[in-house]
Amino acid sequence: DVKVTQSSRYLVKRTGEKVFLECVQDMDHENMFWYRQDPGLGLRLIYFSYDVKMKEKGDIPEGYSVSREKKERFSLILESASTNQTSMYLCASSLSTDSNQPQHFGDGTRLSIL
Amino acid sequence: GQSLEQPSEVTAVEGAIVQINCTYQTSGFYGLSWYQQHDGGAPTFLSYNALDGLEETGRFSSFLSRSDSYGYLLLQELQMKDSASYFCAVGHDNRDDKIIFGKGTRLHILP
Numbered sequence A: 001d002v003k004v005t006q007s008s009r010y011l012v013k014r015t016g017e018k019v020f021l022e023c024v025q026d027m028d029h030e031n032m033f034w035y036r037q038d039p040g041l042g043l044r045l046i047y048f049s050y051d052v053k054m055k056e057k058g059d060i061p062e063g064y065s066v067s068r069e070k071k072e073r074f075s076l077i078l079e080s081a082s083t084n085q086t087s088m089y090l091c092a093s094s095l096s097t098d099s100n101q102p103q104h105f106g107d108g109t110r111l112s113i114l
Numbered sequence B: 001g002q003s004l005e006q007p008s009e010v011t012a013v014e015g016a017i018v019q020i021n022c023t024y025q026t027s028g029f030y031g032l033s034w035y036q037q038h039d040g041g042a043p044t045f046l047s048y049n050a051l052d053g054l055e056e057t058g059r060f061s062s063f064l065s066r067s068d069s070y071g072y073l074l075l076q077e078l079q080m081k082d083s084a085s086y087f088c089a090v091g092h093d094n095r096d097d098k099i100i101f102g103k104g105t106r107l108h109i110l111p
Helices: none
Strands: A004-006 A010-013 A019-025 A031-038 A042-049 A064-070 A073-078 A087-094 A109-113 B003-005 B009-013 B018-025 B032-037 B044-049 B053-057 B060-065 B070-075 B084-091 B099-101 B105-110
Touching: A004 A087, A010 A019, A019 A031, A019 A087, A019 A109, A031 A064, A031 A073, A042 A064, A042 A073, A042 B099, A073 A087, B003 B084, B009 B018, B018 B084, B018 B105, B032 B060, B044 B053, B044 B060, B044 B070, B070 B084
Parallel strands: A010 A109, B009 B105
Antiparallel strands: A004 A019, A019 A073, A031 A042, A031 A087, A064 A073, A087 A109, B003 B018, B018 B070, B032 B044, B032 B084, B053 B060, B060 B070, B084 B099, B084 B105
């Protein structure tokens, strides 16, 4: 089974801090994704990566950056955390660039910015 | 713009059948997927339709009509464990695996 592991289940940080969310997948998947999930808004794509050192903006990239130095690891960075970034963050991976490849999700990180 | 519409909540009785609809408006179309998410859990993939028609996987079936930009997820012989949120998702760009998710349908099952 594919395993997508997010480093923290719950995280509390303060406004203005630089925050790192880590995600690791163990199935040699090409694609990795970061979403945030808010009540009533579903899953919204922040950034995705289809190869090492490659990244593309999703629908809501403002205030975020990403890093993919190794194929198995995709990091989401909040450059200067703000209260409106309090949310559930979900990482996902998929095998390759093919529309019928399912995305496999981690358990999520519930991030609170105080 | 890109949009997917699905009901926010549906209620059904244990043992019954329920259908969750999804209509989409996207610049491209490369398949309709369904995901299930239990409270506090990760979304998990249920099904994928690229062509018109019905795909069956056990108690769950998914249907697609590309001409109507419409699909549905059909859950039969409902069990209490099916209480969850269900998301439709559309692949709209064949250059990558980026997909757009609907806002989700919360399924409540009554005993």
